Amino acid sequence: MVGGIAGLWGALIEGPRIGRFDHAGRMVTLRGHSASLVVLGTFLLWFGWYGFNPGSFLKIAVPYTSTIHGQWSAVGRTAVTTTLAGCTAALTTLFGKRILVGHWNVLDVCNGLLGGFAAITSGCSVVDPWAAIICGFVAAIVLISCNKLAEKLKLDDPLEAAQLHGGCGAWGIIFTALFARETYVSQVYGGNSDRPYGLFMGGGGRLLGAHLVLILAIIGWVSATMGPLFFGLHKLGLLRISAEDEMAGMDLTRHGGFAYVYHDEDSHSGGASNGFMIKPAPSPPPPANSV
Incomplete structure (x- = not known):
């Protein structure tokens, strides 16, 4: 989410690219370099996300008390939830954009996949696989909605960082506060047995309140640091x-x-x-006058 808010300020201060919007204010699609390389890069990110989420555990061979499971169970669950959220978001974005624009676009799959990954990263180790599917589905809706809003506001973010990392990241923080399971929270994080957990899992609103404060803190901190930086670079003529x-x-x-x-x-x-x-191509010859 930090990168999304930073990207938002950068896009707002820098302004849209030349030709991004026509004289009537309608968005003009600017073709990228290579869809094939975008797909390849998405697969590389997908592969790397398993090192990012499951790989964040410092130890694996740590048994849990009073159960046959251990930290290895959390690592496996994290990989599963990451996969389910990303794939669900990718498919939802694909079919959602097909309904909205009338054609298929492989880039929608790539952005949807990354949006699902960004959303599930917050709570990948403390939610059930079925909850990860909900996370990915809502993340796709958030991504599409944020893109529509950016179009109306004439916000030109070529990487969709604000929409993807900002919007989907914020949803992921809220999602964790709703679906975090008590058992998983205590096993993964240990320590205090009175840790708050998801609202929909019977944990009350403590975790949700804390996460809402977290979202506001991220927005405030990044805005206070990156906003003046981008503005200063803009005034110095170094931003664009x-x-x-x-x-x-x-x-x-x-x-x-x-x-x-x-x-x-x-x-x-x-x-x-x-x-x-x-x-x-040569111009076609004019048609012969018929008699």
């Missing part, structure tokens, strides 16, 4: 490149070359070229 560089592309203006060759650079000099030329 010039309009000319943005239109030409940073591959050329900042890195000294094209990422792809879209024309034959040696075509006018008669030399050999390793590039290729994209020529416009």
